[in-house]
Amino acid sequence: MTPTPAPADLPTPDDVLAAAQVLRGTAHRTPVLTSRLTDAELGATVLVKAENLQRTGSFKFRGAFHTLSRLDDARRRAGVVTFSSGNHAQALALAARLLTIPATIVMPQDAPASKVAATRGYGARIVHYDRYTEDRAAIAADLAARDGLTLVPPYDHPHVIAGQGTAVLELLEDHGPLDALFVCLGGGGLLSGSLLAVQALSPGCAVFGVEPEAGDDGRQSLRAGRIVTIAQPRTLADGAATTHLGELTFPIIAGHAEDVLTVPDDALVGAMALFASRYKVVVEPTGALAFCGMRAAVAADPERFAGRRIGVTVSGGNVDLDRFAALVGPA
Ligand SMILES: *Cc1c(COP(=O)(O)O)cnc(C)c1O
DSSP states (O other): OOOOOOGGGSOOHHHHHHHHHHHTTTSOOOOEEOOHHHHHHHTSEEEEEEGGGSGGGBTHHHHHHHHHHTSOHHHHHHOEEEEOSSHHHHHHHHHHHHTTOOEEEEEETTSOHHHHHHHHHTTOEEEEEOTTTSOHHHHHHHHHHHHTOEEOOSSSSHHHHHHHHHHHHHHHHHHOOOSEEEEEOSSSHHHHHHHHHHHHHOTTOEEEEEEEGGGOHHHHHHHHTSOOOOOOOOOSOGGGOOSSOOTTHHHHHHHHOSEEEEEOHHHHHHHHHHIIIIIOOOOOGGGGHHHHHHHHHHHHOHHHHTTOEEEEEEOBOOOOHHHHHHHHOOO
16 A cells, blocks of 8 residues: 655645646636526536636646746756656656756557647657557656656646646635535545645635546545556546556545536536537537536435535546547537
């Protein structure tokens, strides 16, 4: 079992507030989408934080830019490396370019073409690996050791977590406290950062993580009281196809999340169509997780949520148009 980190190593609500200062003027303050139809259907007020409209198309830009901003000059000169299924890669590549830091990205061979092209377009060097047979973290660690690069992991880093928390911080600043909040869950960077933001601005809010049914390691971990590692899940929600929570994200989630819910892949496709037709936005499969989890939770217990103010993160919009069309199909 991994050792529990000392509380001093864990990011705090103040770290999220500080990250917001760093990101001001560089990250987009993304809009919050509403729909009277959704509110009427669910009997609640639903506020959707649209991080699909963030720079590089996902919230990952927040954690990446915040983390790189805190590197000293020597580390900036040497460069950074990361492993990612795509969105963290694009985010790190753009953040590195904005700060003139060389970036190397370890990416799966089967990553979506648009994500590979976008990452390369930002000037990053790409190293491919096989996601079913090779250990991406080990490959990145080797590169870091060999070339003196700083490893920027996609979720298990205090500055990454604090940066991701700024999305929900903005939601709470702009719309006030919430009764419930639903956040998609992969490795837990967004969820743990969101929990810190909620501690700062909406302490009474019940926060739910939502992960793909095929990759329910977060739910298993919460039940077991320790980090449970699963086999590489196969799910449409590629951005949340992680095998385990982090040593920093797990204690924050275990300590403060209300529960972790799971969503089947076919529900994600239906929500992508709903986002396009009702909210007029393109959402990638992973990006629809929280909305699907929210709808299922409200359907399962309408009284609990009746008349409540519910926040939902839409985490990303990076999906190739032909894949979007093939999934969603003609209306
Ligand atoms: C990375 C990512 C997630 C999962 O975030 P974690 O911080 O790993 O939990 C969810 N949605 C999208 C679009 C992502 O890029």
